[in-house]
Amino acid sequence: MNIWVAYGALLGGVLVWLFLVRKLSTRSWERHGSGDQRRHTQGDVGEVTLPPGRIGLWILLAVITSLFALFFSAYFMRMGHGHGAGHGITDWRSISKPPILWLNTAMLILSSIAMQVARRALNLDQRERVSGFLFAGGAFAFLFLIGQLVAWYQLRESGYVMTTGPAGAFFYVLTALHGLHLLGGLGVWLKTTIRMRSRAVELIDVRLSIELCTVYWHFLLLVWLAMFALLLST
């Protein structure tokens, strides 16, 4: 494996170490915020400002980061660019990227923006706005997924299937994996959207779900941008 990956892992270890040093002195039972903050997290953790759901999401994002980082690392090694792997692998042939990927990227960016606007509207207690932008966020994400399927179709039509070469195989695998993660997010989004439709449900009841969905959306956008840059540059 590329020696830089090894050093990167070492650096990651140091960062984790520093994080833990900070964490060692905290007293989770003593975190109690302002009245507003408390209300916002009601139903999850009482008076504590940092809900377990949020901590859980960040841990999940660390796991997903590890997953994609390892895939990217495998991608580079399979290309044969890694110094440690230098075995003269020469069968790597770049694929022509379907132009629709640009449109898809725009969809995902719009999706993220819509989620962010919904999140901000939450703070202003604007229910209709939250509802509308939340729906838009999911709809754009859905369009992104449809676009990815079209990209697969176009790639297949141009002669690249999974077995044509490693570049094509990685393209299918990485986009599928990213799409599956987004699909999982859409599951939570759907549940939240349905809850929002009920008048009996207060904004505060879905606040955490919307906030976590937004963070997850931004994260998946970052993963996609990194992946898209990788695919375009190789």
Added chain:
Amino acid sequence: MAYVAIADRDHAHAGHEPQTFLTKYIWSQDHKVIAIQYTITAIAIGLVALTLSVLMRLQLGFPHSFSLIAPQNYYQFISLHGMIMVIYLLTALFLGGFGNYLIPLMCGARDMVFPYLNMVSYWVYLLAVLVLVAGFFVPGGPTGAGWTLYPPQAILSGTPGASWGIVFMLASLAIFIVAFTMGGLNYVTTVLQARCRGMTMMRLPLSVWGILMATVLGLLAFPALFVSAVMMTLDSLVGTSFFMPAISSMGQPTGYNGGSPLLFQHLFWFFGHPEVYIVALPAFGIVSDLLSTHARRHIFGYRMMVWAILAIGCLSFVVWAHHMYVSGMNPYFGFFFATTTLIIAIPTAIKVYNWVLTLWRGDIHLTVPMLFAIGFIFTFINGGLTGLFLGNVTVDVPLSATYFVVAHFHLVMGVSPILVVFGAIYHWYPKMTGRMLNDTLGRIHFWMTFIGTYAIYLPMYYLGILGVPRRYFAYSDAIKFIPPSVQTMNEWITISALFVAAVQLLFLFNLVWSFFNGKAAGGNPWRATTLEWQTPQTPPRHGNWGDKLPVVYRWAYDYSVPGAKEDFIPQNVPPDTSTPIGHGHSAKP
């Protein structure tokens, strides 16, 4: 000071005890029930792995005497034995079993923070086990590629289970990783967010520290296995060439081209080495608590022990390629990884010294858990020191793929953690069931297991130094450098292995017999300080703590404190003249 601990967020939690058999014992969201479900499932599948090892030893000790063991079966037994023991038994038992049981109780929480996810985690784990077992019944049987599943042979037709067996294995692993991730999210979040008042991180018992760090390692390392499983499944089913080079099989071209088997090895061991510590760190933590409790002495160098756990965890990510010195990788890599391997020995050695210093001048009670804990120290030192040989490139090369390696890793990450598992079960069984395990049976179990495992593995070091290669179905007379005495040694090892395997039945009998007939344990039979022994009921009821969560005033190791009336002071006892704070730890809750 106003506060509401996360664990107490649903104050009615304790009152909503599930009533039906299904919600109480099957679809339970109670961490204690889930822990026992994990434990029973892990032990059950572990017995399958034990049986496979017996079959392997029968072949090696008495070659060609058993017609049911064909060469391909032997390789299938090897592969499944290794995979089950490492992943489905040890990882699941330490984290799913002990992690689930101990974390909320030791942290003073009512349950895990995501109980529903916790329940799903167990059922997905069970699904992974079932898929694994289903692999035995598919055409061609389970994979025989070795537990490392190296390509290209793992999916080539000459290898047993290369068509369906490997796919079931990979699918089972992927499902296991999903289950582990759900469980892991719970363990980490609960430790970080659900500790009761006064339970600072630096007052946590070392068991929790070990389980926490092992979970973090698992969460970051298992994705590497997931990535390799996905890519190899595609190589096998779809015909991609991620790992498969251009190669002929049985004289026929395979259609693969350009893949990198070395890439798989890197990914596998990027998971594989942290996996060693995923198994070892909980054992380190638990054994620290066993030693301290049964030696009636505070753990020596608590802070150093915590930092050593963290250091080992971080370093475990930069030593993986010491498993690959003979793979043909860049020699500079060997230098780098040999160095990091030696560095990781430092925090490990610190822990060993601290265990020994905890015993020094302690009031040692040779209870059954203590016997297993001391047995662990011996075994871990034996296994660990031989790791220094294998961690150095020039010594490793001649010893690579010999029985020396088999002895090393079995002692260091097989027998050592299993001794801790036994010790822990003898220690916490009274809390789980309200009854003591039979002491005499326990002592017989310990001595027979301890002596028996040395009768198995010490000779293997000798075989390894002779150069006897591992993974051979039989040793033909044509291999001239292997003297006939090796066969005699193999017979001895096999008889010892059969003996040790039989002794485990005694342990199982003890578990069942004592459940009905064991002596009543009371709430705190070991006179221990940690919170799980301070629950209002034994076994603890749903919600663990009754109406009020405990408040912690001291660390977990106030044993034999000068001036105290008794030789232990529980963590939730406020300080006064008869219960002073030991070792300068703050009394602030």
